[in-house]
Amino acid sequence: MSAQLWALAVVGAIVLAAAGLETFRSRRARRRVFAASPTPSVPRRGAAPMNGEEPYILYFTGDSCTVCRTHQEPALARLGDVRIDKVDAVNERVLADQFHVYTLPTTVVMGADGNALHINYGYAAAPKLERQLADARGAGLRSAATA
């Protein structure tokens, strides 16, 4: 029995270490993106914005990402009339590296000016994205008021 208990302790330690490492990686990646001067920005892709100058979402995905299809895309669909720019993280590596994309899915909430405001490494639920979009709209209004 003691071998089982030791094994359980080892796996527990590995799981805790992995969780800690994941937190560290996402914080470091986020810090690097926002520490870059200027903050990474992306020119609008494809068609003109649907609602004038509105924040939008840069959505990094890939063919090998199952969570993207089963969880992230339904969450993005729930956001309604929000522009989503889908990026293949494997084919568009330069852009993915700019945002330190190390896991899929990764969602970046971009301000109306095309600057990154929030980054989510891994699955981001619809309410979280809605909050970030609301914050991005507020930031847009504040910058317009001070201009």
Next chain:
Amino acid sequence: MSTPTQVVDHSALKVNQTGIIATVLVAFIGSAVFRPLLVLIPLLAIALLLGTFAPQLALFKQLYFKVLKPRGVVKPRPVQDRPEPHNFAQGLGGVFLAVASIFLIPLPVVGLALSLLVAVLAFVNLAFGYCVGCQIFFQLERRGLIRA
């Protein structure tokens, strides 16, 4: 980005993950009172590795396709997806269990820990849809080490 044209039945994946978790748990807990149950670990490694290279030999998936699905016990859940990352993840699980099998007799703590780790990762995939093997596949693909 090309949308995958293949369809993967995610119920087959879930049955596979459930089978892995159940087998490892029986071996892990059962071996405390009946040590020969440890033989389930190398058997599972063989089943996973065989299933990776020859899907018709994938034990739990065949259980789903031949028994559970036709009898309506588990409903199919087809999703447009690529099978390669899932196969890679299964193969990785098989390799970990094969390494665990080598350690089971001389260093049981290492062998049991590796086996339990495979079960934990299968559980994370089953419960939260997060596939660690698929993430490793993405990283290798991104670095050009695996070509789809």
